[in-house]
Amino acid sequence: MGGKVTCTLGEVKNRADFIVYWGGNPAECHPRHFTKYTLMQKSKFLPRGRKDRTVVMVDIRETKSVKAADIFLQVRPGKDFELMTILRAMVKDQEVSDEQIAETGLTREQLTDLIARMKGARFGVMFFGMGLSMTRGKHMNSAALLTLAAEMNAFTKFVAMPMRGHGNVTGADVIMRWQTGYPFGISFNRGYPRYNPGEFSTVDVLVRGDTDCAFIIGADPGATMPQPAIDHLAKIPTIVLDPHVTHTSRLARVHITTAPAGIAAPGTGYRMDEIPMPLRPALESPYPSDEEVVRRIKEAIAAKPDWMGQQPQMLLSQI
Amino acid sequence: MLRIIGGTVYDPANGINGQVKDLFIDGGKLVASAAEGRTIDATGMVIFPGGVDVHTHVAGGSINFARAMTPEDHRRTQAFIRSQTRRSGIGGMAPTTFATGYLYAGMGWTTVNEAAVPVLSARHTHEELADIPIVDKSCLVLMANNEIMLDLLEEGEYERAKQIVAWHIWAAKAYGVKAVNPGGVAAWKWGKNASQLTDPIEGYATLTPGSIVTHLARIVAELGIPHPLHLHCNNLGVPGNISTTLETVKHLDGARAHLAHLQYHAYGGDDWDTMKSEAAQLADYFNSHPNLTTDAGAVLFGDTVTISADGPWQHLLYKLTGRKWGNLDVENETGCGIVPYTYRPSNLVNAVQWATGLELLLLIDDPWRVFLSTDHPNGACFWRYPEIIQLLMSADFRKECMAPLPTAIKNRITLPEIDREYTLYEIATIISAGPARALGLHHKGNLGEGMDADIVIYNREDDIARMFGHPRYVIKGGEIVIEEGDIRETPDGREYLVKPFYEPDTEEFLRPRFEDRYCMSFENYPVEMERIERSQIQACASPDSSDSPQ
Numbered sequence: 001m002g003g004k005v006t007c008t009l010g011e012v013k014n015r016a017d018f019i020v021y022w023g024g025n026p027a028e029c030h031p032r033h034f035t036k037y038t039l040m041q042k043s044k045f046l047p048r049g050r051k052d053r054t055v056v057m058v059d060i061r062e063t064k065s066v067k068a069a070d071i072f073l074q075v076r077p078g079k080d081f082e083l084m085t086i087l088r089a090m091v092k093d094q095e096v097s098d099e100q101i102a103e104t105g106l107t108r109e110q111l112t113d114l115i116a117r118m119k120g121a122r123f124g125v126m127f128f129g130m131g132l133s134m135t136r137g138k139h140m141n142s143a144a145l146l147t148l149a150a151e152m153n154a155f156t157k158f159v160a161m162p163m164r165g166h167g168n169v170t171g172a173d174v175i176m177r178w179q180t181g182y183p184f185g186i187s188f189n190r191g192y193p194r195y196n197p198g199e200f201s202t203v204d205v206l207v208r209g210d211t212d213c214a215f216i217i218g219a220d221p222g223a224t225m226p227q228p229a230i231d232h233l234a235k236i237p238t239i240v241l242d243p244h245v246t247h248t249s250r251l252a253r254v255h256i257t258t259a260p261a262g263i264a265a266p267g268t269g270y271r272m273d274e275i276p277m278p279l280r281p282a283l284e285s286p287y288p289s290d291e292e293v294v295r296r297i298k299e300a301i302a303a304k305p306d307w308m309g310q311q312p313q314m315l316l317s318q319i
Numbered sequence: 320m321l322r323i324i325g326g327t328v329y330d331p332a333n334g335i336n337g338q339v340k341d342l343f344i345d346g347g348k349l350v351a352s353a354a355e356g357r358t359i360d361a362t363g364m365v366i367f368p369g370g371v372d373v374h375t376h377v378a379g380g381s382i383n384f385a386r387a388m389t390p391e392d393h394r395r396t397q398a399f400i401r402s403q404t405r406r407s408g409i410g411g412m413a414p415t416t417f418a419t420g421y422l423y424a425g426m427g428w429t430t431v432n433e434a435a436v437p438v439l440s441a442r443h444t445h446e447e448l449a450d451i452p453i454v455d456k457s458c459l460v461l462m463a464n465n466e467i468m469l470d471l472l473e474e475g476e477y478e479r480a481k482q483i484v485a486w487h488i489w490a491a492k493a494y495g496v497k498a499v500n501p502g503g504v505a506a507w508k509w510g511k512n513a514s515q516l517t518d519p520i521e522g523y524a525t526l527t528p529g530s531i532v533t534h535l536a537r538i539v540a541e542l543g544i545p546h547p548l549h550l551h552c553n554n555l556g557v558p559g560n561i562s563t564t565l566e567t568v569k570h571l572d573g574a575r576a577h578l579a580h581l582q583y584h585a586y587g588g589d590d591w592d593t594m595k596s597e598a599a600q601l602a603d604y605f606n607s608h609p610n611l612t613t614d615a616g617a618v619l620f621g622d623t624v625t626i627s628a629d630g631p632w633q634h635l636l637y638k639l640t641g642r643k644w645g646n647l648d649v650e651n652e653t654g655c656g657i658v659p660y661t662y663r664p665s666n667l668v669n670a671v672q673w674a675t676g677l678e679l680l681l682l683i684d685d686p687w688r689v690f691l692s693t694d695h696p697n698g699a700c701f702w703r704y705p706e707i708i709q710l711l712m713s714a715d716f717r718k719e720c721m722a723p724l725p726t727a728i729k730n731r732i733t734l735p736e737i738d739r740e741y742t743l744y745e746i747a748t749i750i751s752a753g754p755a756r757a758l759g760l761h762h763k764g765n766l767g768e769g770m771d772a773d774i775v776i777y778n779r780e781d782d783i784a785r786m787f788g789h790p791r792y793v794i795k796g797g798e799i800v801i802e803e804g805d806i807r808e809t810p811d812g813r814e815y816l817v818k819p820f821y822e823p824d825t826e827e828f829l830r831p832r833f834e835d836r837y838c839m840s841f842e843n844y845p846v847e848m849e850r851i852e853r854s855q856i857q858a859c860a861s862p863d864s865s866d867s868p869q
Contacts, residue, residue, distance in 0.1 A: 002643035003388055005656070010650025010838045014506060037838055044835065113790065122509065150644055153634060157510035159648065177386045178378070178416045179449045181393040181409040192398035192407040193415075195390055268442065272379060274647075276442040278843055306403055311804060313405070317400045 002143070005150045007125070007159045008273045009036075014043040015157075019123030022058040022060060022237040023080065024129020024163040033163075035066060038127075045122075052065040054117060058083075059131060073114070076105035084144040088114055088151060107268070113149035119155045164272040166295040167218055191311060194318075206232045212239040217290050218261070222247030241290050256293055259285035267291065320345045320357025320795060326366040326776060331686075331752040331764035342366070344772040347797040351768055359507050364791060367747045368764045369773030370427030371705075372753035374549070374579050374614045374624050375695040377419050378433050378447035378458070379657040380440045384645050385413040385624045385696070388657055392622065405809055406452075412624045412659075412696050420452035420809070422702045424800050427775030427790045429812075430755070430763050433458040434497055434549060434579065435628050437649045439837075441491040442600045448814060453800055455646050455773075457758065457815040459549050460491040461628055461653040462683045463498030463531050464505040467832050472534055473526040479828065481538045485821035486829060488528020488544070490845035494758075494815050494857070495546035496539050498577075499628040501531035504654045512631035514554055516566050520782075528553050528825050529570040536574035541820040543860030545759025547575035548611075555583045555632050558594035561601060573610055577757055580694035581605075582676035588731075595731035597670055598678035605683050608832050612757045613683070617676030617707050619699035622671065626696060630654035637797045650819045651836045662699075667731075672698075674732035677710055677717065681739045686748035687756065704750070705787035711741040712783050746775035753825040760815065761855065772797040820859070 010017070021037055026033040036041060042049035057069035060077045075083050083104040085180065086096050090111060101108050118124055126149050132141045145160055152158035164170050173183040180186050180193035185201040187194045198204060206210050206229035214233055221245065222230055230251070238252040249255040259265040264285030268276045288296075321344040328340040343353035386393075389412055396411030408418030411467060423431060428752040431451075436458045437442045448456045462468060462484055471480040473556050484496065486626050503513035504522035514518050516529035536548040550566045554560040564584040568576070578584070585601045588594040595610050605611055627633055630646055633656020634854025637644035647659035662669040676698065691708070694700035710717050714737075721728075738779040741749075762771045774794040793801035800808045826841075848854070 003637075005644060005646040005647075007648035007654075008650045010439075010836060011508065013650050013838050014650060014836060041838075111505060150637070150646075154508065154638075157508070159646070175444065175446075177383050179406070179408070181386050181411075181413070182390060183387060183413050188407065190400070191400040193393075193409060195393070206437060251363060268446070274443070275439055275839070276446070276686045277839065278442065280848065284750075302403070311400050311402065313402075314384075314400060314410075318395060318398055 015123040018124040020126040023131025025063040124158040220246040265289035320353040326361030329747040330766040331748040371754040379444035394624040417452035424453040429773035438491040452809040455812040457494035457496035460493035463501040485819040499551040502528040507630040556587040561597040578613040582616040596675040602682035614690040616694040618672040674734040709783040
């Protein structure tokens with residue numbers, strides 16, 4: 001297992017005649033997604049648009065998105081990994097017992113029909129949301145789905161894509177990767193990047209009380225993180241850059257109001273398929289952009305005397 | 320101002336072969352004399368023009384995908400520690416941007432050409448290029464699977480197709496055109512490939528890979544782009560693909576082209592069991608066709624990660640290895656695949672590949688037309704170039720390296736019969752002067768007066784790999800960036816672009832076709848000029864290029 005078989009959203013628009021959403025609710029969470037990229041678009045290859053596409057929704061409950069689907073598969077909560085593993089087996093004509101299938105809350109007929117449709121598609125895509133990636137099994141669920149999509153390429157064209165959100169989280173992920181090699185959960189405390197989600201992720205660092213200062217841009221952890229992490233943020237000097245008053249800015253020692261990106265500050269936003277979009281401000285703001293604030297802080301720090309002392313330039317190999 | 324005195328200079332662009340010569344630098348350029356400034360006593364040392372990499376993958380969506388897929392390598396490899404002037408980073412199979420600049424400059428390379436950029440994510444590529452310090456950069460835009468252009472070629476609208484190519488080069492802020500597996504990547508969008516040059520491509524009635532090659536090569540020539548069509552042939556890596564490669568170059572109709580990573584296109588045999596090197600046959604053909612240049616795409620044994628716009632090939636590699644597989648299809652334009660890979664001397668196929676790369680470098684007799692590359696990171700990482708230089712300069716060392724190869728390798732390669740050893744002059748040609756000329760960067764790879772002062776000074780050592788891996792000084796644009804193995808300065812490099820002429824109505828023609836296929840506003844598609852840091856536009860040969868719109 002490993003890797004990701006994916007495409008840009010325009011490929012889905014142009015070619016996908018078979019679309020699965022798993023643990024995601026785009027009708028409410030990505031309201032422009034169906035109309036701009038997937039269900040409603042017509043293309044050279046799918047001239048009748050929605051009529052040329054089959055849409056499957058896999059979820060534990062009947063969300064608003066289910067209304068848009070042709071087929072709804074209600075999986076028993078916490079059984080996504082089992083269901084994907086069964087599908088991976090059945091796709092390859094391996095035997096699966098009735099009891100194993102019954103555990104997932106679905107029937108053999110439903111799964112056989114699903115697999116026949118998957119194999120019969122010209123271009124299949126599987127979108128997955130936090131209902132898959134943030135529930136029991138977490139990254140193992142994502143890996144199972146990505147593997148299922150990769151293995152489907154033995155039969156027909158298939159891709160998978162996470163339904164990402166939260167502003168420009170993809171942009172942060174992309175830039176951290178080119179500068180450090182890692183997407184998130186990075187520690188610089190040895191002078192070079194190290195990665196260990198669960199140890200260096202923000203929430204873990206805060207809960208352990210491992211940080212004595214916090215600098216927060218474009219996020220509101222005070223609204224979403226566990227209480228011990230929030231308590232620690234309140235205890236240490238926390239600096240927030242945000243256009244708005246937020247839960248985090250209320251507990252911060254310093255709140256610098258900045259211009260909202262894309263509305264009053266220019267920049268680049270990375271779409272969930274990692275395509276960079278230019279942000280052109282429509283309004284003027286009396287406030288500086290996040291970029292300007294960070295640049296001025298950096299210049300002020302660079303003007304201070306050398307505090308690092310002599311260090312080796314590099315390590316030939318890490319321990 | 321800077322003076323370098325007493326060094327033994329190898330400057331193939333000016334025919335200088337190991338003469339003791341003083342060099343003077345002022346304002347970032349080489350000059351006739353300099354009255355003052357620091358003096359470097361280079362007596363007994365070897366002086367080359369800075370290295371130029373004609374084909375590498377260092378920035379953009381695909382290498383960044385590879386970084387995400389290989390955290391296990393980042394954790395074990397070389398790490399760069401931050402200082403007040405240097406950024407931290409990671410080396411290894413897919414180095415981070417800052418580390419990429421330090422590693423290239425650290426072995427004396429001062430110009431790199433990123434070989435594969437989709438327009439759709441070109442904004443990202445340029446942001447990464449801006450984060451690669453020290454070296455100068457350029458990039459090539461992927462065109463051979465652009466469906467808007469393919470449709471026009473199918474319709475016989477050659478002139479329109481030419482305008483579209485020119486528009487896309489400028490939209491991507493690129494320096495030239497790259498063709499990858501013409502038609503094959505477009506077919507991959509349906510899970511297919513294009514393996515026969517004269518068969519119609521999936522989804523087209525008459526258009527063939529061969530005709531894409533013919534037309535694109537002609538378009539690039541007519542637009543006057545300084546670098547000819549940069550061509551990754553069909554059937555990369557496939558046993559018996561020598562026939563495809565030879566057929567492809569015939570489709571050029573005599574036009575100039577640069578054949579990328581030729582090693583991967585020089586195989587005989589019918590399957591993996593019978594695969595053998597056909598480097599000798601290919602080199603023969605190549606030697607008699609001066610319209611061609613190439614880079615070796617050499618393979619070295621060890622771990623790496625393969626990255627290619629050739630989606631179908633990467634799917635095959637995933638099936639062969641069972642390792643991680645990344646794939647990213649880009650709407651209308653191209654695709655990309657990523658699979659980590661380990662080349663093993665005990666593996667017969669890998670052993671043949673290793674020998675094939677070296678054979679091409681040794682059997683193509685004009686060093687001005689064959690250049691050092693590993694198709695980083697595909698054949699090996701760029702920071703291993705010094706090992707290849709050692710293999711080229713020492714037949715004894717090659718013999719030593721051949722000893723552990725499987726006995727079945729006999730009769731599959733010709734490397735054991737080749738005695739040629741590269742001279743320093745020839746090495747300077749294949750790593751600097753030659754690729755600079757092929758790229759049309761005439762102020763690079765040249766130590767003549769008025770040229771860019773990109774200079775490498777080596778201690779003369781018996782250990783060739785060490786000598787080329789650890790230059791004594793590296794000078795970039797007249798600044799000493801490496802001294803005694805330490806990074807001293809990290810200036811920002813330039814980015815080279817071209818602005819070919821296209822008819823003013825091209826945009827209006829393109830807009831509806833764009834809106835049919837893409838899912839963003841047409842206005843958001845081209846990369847804005849102000850996003851390119853330290854850009855430098857190079858002239859196209861076309862007489863019309865001066866009154867280009869925008």
